[in-house]
């Protein structure tokens with residue numbers, strides 16, 4: 537086998553076999569194939585695509601490039617979202633699944649750029665440890681059925697290297713490559729059932745619903761071809777998921793939802809995803825599973841799971857009863873309407889960047905974040921606002937000058953009148 541033949545085959549849209557793909561991935565991961573030749577192959581994939589068979593072989597080869605998680609738990613489920621703004625669904629769906637008798641074992645990442653990360657959100661809870669050993673992780677899962685920790689072992693080194701190269705060579709936006717990148721990491725987590733939430737819109741990786749649907753179908757097939765029960769759903773990220781964006785603010789909203797205090801788009805998405813997971817886990821029909829998920833919230837059982845897990849991970853579980861114990865921002869800034877205006881939509885990527893400017897996110901992996909910072913949306917798409925009504929409120933402790941964030945926040949609002957709202 538040689539790399540020139542492999543590049544030429546993909547350039548001519550000739551299908552590679554499993555051995556060739558595995559040889560390519562291993563050769564690149566161990567340094568035998570240099571960046572320039574891998575870049576040429578990745579560009580050929582961007583231009584010509586891969587067949588489904590090739591995509592599944594690439595996914596498996598990337599999964600097998602590192603460790604595969606083997607927990608001492610008979611049956612686990614996992615969910616993955618392709619990344620969004622204000623997405624706190626894991627904090628809600630995990631406790632719901634566990635309350636219904638299905639164990640959710642999840643390893644998550646930190647936020648980078650305009651999207652947040654579940655680990656950062658959880659670390660806004662005083663004392664909460666995400667760096668647990670695998671045996672501590674298993675012990676909590678056995679007690680509560682739900683735990684989220686940060687990744688300690690290196691899974692999928694092939695993806696780490698290939699993703700960095702794709703970022704540097706304009707080869708990120710290829711559906712087969714995105715599928716293999718995400719699914720190799722998810723399959724290395726080795727859960728029995730997997731629900732994938734593929735987002736589209738201004739705050740998402742996939743900008744159009746059509747592309748998100750193509751990616752969702754391919755990811756679901758990749759999961760099934762690897763022997764997992766798998767379902768992919770497509771959800772809208774043209775508006776933030778829920779009202780709060782930012783670490784402690786999102787934990788607060790998740791807790792309030794589990795307290796039964798709020799319904800709406802966030803609740804609907806969480807119930808839908810939880811029902812899909814429960815159905816995959818064999819708990820009943822989708823309608824029965826939806827009812828179970830709703831009951832887990834209304835009975836307070838899911839909140840009970842979250843409370844117990846937070847306690848076992850060293851966090852202050854009292855936040856489940858009193859969210860004012862979460863980090864509080866020292867400063868706030870209201871963006872108000874100057875006159876009557878109709879809200880047509882939001883640019884979620886801009887909202888994510890606003891939140892980052894306020895201190896809630898990071899541009900570089902080593903940046904420190906302000907757990908109290910973020911945005912509360914005070915209106916929704918379709919709302920008619922009168923003069924002086926609040927559009928959104930910006931919060932921060934570290935950012936004393938709100939002017940850059942306010943400009944960015946205003947850019948994120950699409951509205952119907954010609955005059956723009958002013959800052960207060």
Ligand code: URA
Nearest residue numbers: 699713714717718741
């Ligand atoms: N997220 C990933 O992990 N990989 C991609 O290729 C795109 C988004």
